[in-house]
Amino acid sequence: MKSNNGTPPIRVAVIGCTGMAGRNLVIALDKHPWFKITSLHGSRNVNKPYKDLIKISQGLLSKAVLNCKVSTVDDLENNIDSIDVIFSAIPSETAALIEGRLAEFKPVISTAAAFRYDSDVPILLPVVNGDHYKAIFTQQRLRNWKGFVCAGPNCTTVGLAVALAPIFRKFGLATVHLVSMQAISGAGYPGVPSFDILGNIIPYIENEENKVKIEIKKILATIKVENSKSTWNFPEFVIDCKCNRVPVITGHTISVFFQTIIPTSVKEIKNTIRDFKGYTNGLNLPHNPEPVIHVFNSDTPDRPQPCLEFHSPKTGMTTFIGGLEPTSFENGFKMTILSNNLELGAGSGAVLNAEYLVEKGLIGGSE
Numbered sequence: 001m002k003s004n005n006g007t008p009p010i011r012v013a014v015i016g017c018t019g020m021a022g023r024n025l026v027i028a029l030d031k032h033p034w035f036k037i038t039s040l041h042g043s044r045n046v047n048k049p050y051k052d053l054i055k056i057s058q059g060l061l062s063k064a065v066l067n068c069k070v071s072t073v074d075d076l077e078n079n080i081d082s083i084d085v086i087f088s089a090i091p092s093e094t095a096a097l098i099e100g101r102l103a104e105f106k107p108v109i110s111t112a113a114a115f116r117y118d119s120d121v122p123i124l125l126p127v128v129n130g131d132h133y134k135a136i137f138t139q140q141r142l143r144n145w146k147g148f149v150c151a152g153p154n155c156t157t158v159g160l161a162v163a164l165a166p167i168f169r170k171f172g173l174a175t176v177h178l179v180s181m182q183a184i185s186g187a188g189y190p191g192v193p194s195f196d197i198l199g200n201i202i203p204y205i206e207n208e209e210n211k212v213k214i215e216i217k218k219i220l221a222t223i224k225v226e227n228s229k230s231t232w233n234f235p236e237f238v239i240d241c242k243c244n245r246v247p248v249i250t251g252h253t254i255s256v257f258f259q260t261i262i263p264t265s266v267k268e269i270k271n272t273i274r275d276f277k278g279y280t281n282g283l284n285l286p287h288n289p290e291p292v293i294h295v296f297n298s299d300t301p302d303r304p305q306p307c308l309e310f311h312s313p314k315t316g317m318t319t320f321i322g323g324l325e326p327t328s329f330e331n332g333f334k335m336t337i338l339s340n341n342l343e344l345g346a347g348s349g350a351v352l353n354a355e356y357l358v359e360k361g362l363i364g365g366s367e
C-alpha cells in the first residue's frame with residue numbers, strides 16, 4: 001500500500017461491520033495508509049468487542065480493530081463530528097433511512113442499492129466512470145447536504161461493467177445477454193442455508209436481474225454536469241439476463257453473449273481490453289486494480305475459475321475474462337467474466353471509491 005505523504009489519517013466509521021461486505025470493508029480499511037477506523041457499528045450485534053462478533057478473518061485484523069467495541073448507529077450520530085467519512089454495508093431497506101440521515105453531515109460510501117437509482121447519485125466504479133462523481137455536486141445542491149451518498153455497483157454488475165466498458169466504447173454494443181453464477185457470500189452472512197445450496201443451484205435471486213439491467217446502463221452512461229445539474233445519456237443496447245445462486249463461496253462468474261455495432265474480431269477485442277486503463281490510471285490509489293482486466297489466452301479455455309483466480313487479496317480487484325470467441329450471431333461474441341463480489345464488488349471497491357474521492361477533494365481529514 002502507498003503512503004499519503006504524512007497527512008493526518010482520515011477518520012472512518014463502518015456500519016454493518018459484521019456482515020459479509022462489512023468485514024471486507026474492515027479488512028481493507030484496517031492498516032490503510034490514508035484511513036483510520038475510528039468506530040464500528042451494527043444493530044443486533046453491538047456492545048461487544050469486534051473479535052467477539054466475527055468468527056472468520058480474525059487473523060487479518062489489527063489488535064486495535066479486534067478490540068474495538070461495536071456500537072449502534074445512534075452512537076455514531078451522536079459523535080458524528082469525530083468522523084470524516086462513513087462506510088455503509090447494510091441492507092438496502094435500512095440504508096435508505098440511515099444513509100440519508102448521515103449524508104446530511106458527512107460523506108457516505110455505500111455498498112447498498114438504496115440510492116443507486118437516484119439521478120443525483122453516482123454508481124461509482126472509478127476505473128470505468130470516474131467522471132460520474134460530479135453528480136455529487138448536484139446531489140449536495142438539491143438535497144442541501146454537507147455530505148453525500150456515493151453508491152457502488154451491485155456485485156454482479158461490477159465485473160460485467162469493467163469487461164464491457166472498453167468494448168462498448170470502441171465498437172458499440174447492440175445486444176448483451178448474460179447468465180450469472182453467483183457465489184453464496186453475495187447473499188450476506190449467514191446467507192443461504194447449507195441444505196438449500198450444497199450440491200444445488202438456485203435459479204432465482206430476488207430483484208437481481210433488474211438491478212443488472214438498470215445499473216449497467218447507468219454505469220456506462222455519459223454525464224454532463226452544468227450549473228450543478230446532471231444530465232445523463234444512457235446507452236441504448238438491448239440487455240437481458242438470468243441470475244443463479246451456485247455453491248461457490250466467493251466470486252461471481254458470468255457467461256455473456258454480446259453483439260457489437262461495429263464489426264470486429266476476437267484479436268481486436270482482446271487488444272482493446274488489454275489496453276484499457278481507465279480513469280484511475282496513474283493516480284496512485286492504494287486499491288487501484290492491477291491489472292484492471294486479466295484476459296486469458298485461448299490455450300487456457302478452462303479459465304477463469306473462482307478457486308484459482310483469487311489467490312491473493314490483490315487479485316480481488318481484477319476482473320478476469322476468458323473464453324472470448326465469435327458466435328454464430330451477426331457481430332456476435334461470447335466470453336466468461338469473473339469478479340470478486342466481496343473485494344471489487346463490495347468492501348475494497350467501496351474503499352477505492354473513497355480513495356478516488358479523496359483524490360478529487362470530496363473527502364478529507366481534519367487538520
Ligand SMILES: NC(=O)c1ccc[n+]([C@@H]2O[C@H](COP(=O)([O-])OP(=O)(O)OC[C@H]3O[C@@H](n4cnc5c(N)ncnc54)[C@H](OP(=O)(O)O)[C@@H]3O)[C@@H](O)[C@H]2O)c1
Pocket residue numbers: 015016017018019020021022041042043044045046073089090091092094095111112113153154155185186187188189190341342345346
Ligand atoms: N455480500 C456481497 O457480496 C455484497 C456485494 C455488494 C453489495 N452488497 C450490499 O452490501 C450490503 C450488506 O450486504 P451483506 O452481504 O454484507 O449483508 P449481511 O452479511 O447480512 O450484513 C448486514 C450487516 O448490516 C448490519 N445491519 C443490518 N441492519 C442494520 C441497522 N438497522 N443498523 C446498523 N447495522 C445494520 C448487520 O449488523 P447486525 O448483525 O448487528 O444487525 C450486518 O453487519 C447490502 O446492501 C448488499 O446488497 C453486498
